[in-house]
Amino acid sequence: LAWEAGKEGVLVNVVAPGLTRTEGVRQQLPAALREGERARTATGRLSEPGDVAAAVLFLGSGANGNISGQVLEVSGGR
Numbered sequence: 832l833a834w835e836a837g838k839e840g841v842l843v844n845v846v847a848p849g850l851t852r853t854e855g856v857r858q859q860l861p862a863a864l865r866e867g868e869r870a871r872t873a874t875g876r877l878s879e880p881g882d883v884a885a886a887v888l889f890l891g892s893g894a895n896g897n898i899s900g901q902v903l904e905v906s907g908g909r
Contacts, residue, residue, distance in 0.1 A: 833900030842899040846886045849906025851878045873908025
């Protein structure tokens, strides 16, 4: 898709969030499981929804000059 859209000047990327601290995650996953996932991140924390939003905003902004065909993982280095 990046090749096809790139011909028209369109940048195509994917944001791939890791486990993100949302209300649904808090309700559905036991605390021990969330803690285990947090411990396996390089940053020592789970992503927040704002972390994922910031990645999307960056890729959709003018600051993304020529990044295309990429998967940006927002996972704290897991």
